Amino acid sequence: MPKIKLEIVTAERLVLSEDVDYVSAPGIDGVLGILPRHAPLVTALNVGELHYKKDGAEFNYAIGGGFMQVRPDKVTVLADSAERADEIDEMRAEQARERAKRLLQDKPHADVEFTRIEQAMRRAEIRLRVARRKRGSQRPTDRGES
Secondary structure (H helix, E strand, O other), X not given: OOXXXXXXXXXXXXXXXXXXXXXXXXXXXXXXXXXXXXXXEEEEEEEEEEEEEEOOEEEEEEEEEEEEEEXXXXXXXXXXXXXXXXXXXXXXXXXXXXXXXXXXXXXXXXXXXXXHHHHHHHHHHHHHHHHHHHHHHOOOOOOOOO
């Protein structure tokens, strides 16, 4: 079966570089599924979950938005942030979600501040979902390393 190169990059580091079977990413207009030989594409990414499959195993990342470039043989994700499930501190993510919930309930906010708080809550919820999915599966090969 043909593979497609997946690279996930943040400003701080190269997060992942692997040949994979399938990529699913949170595009601004919905979830995008990418297989080898996909038509070229450039799109913005929302905060959400990025999944990829390799040799029958599925791997998950929490993505903090960014951009994705797709070529027939390569997917490059330029992410604002990207974390593997085992890199996520569940307690910190839960605290961030609770803090954002309190801020939203406490007082009226300007539109910009409200949007920023909502985004922080969404990022925390995605991080929790990815971490908890990993904890539930506990696949020893789910390291996301090349």
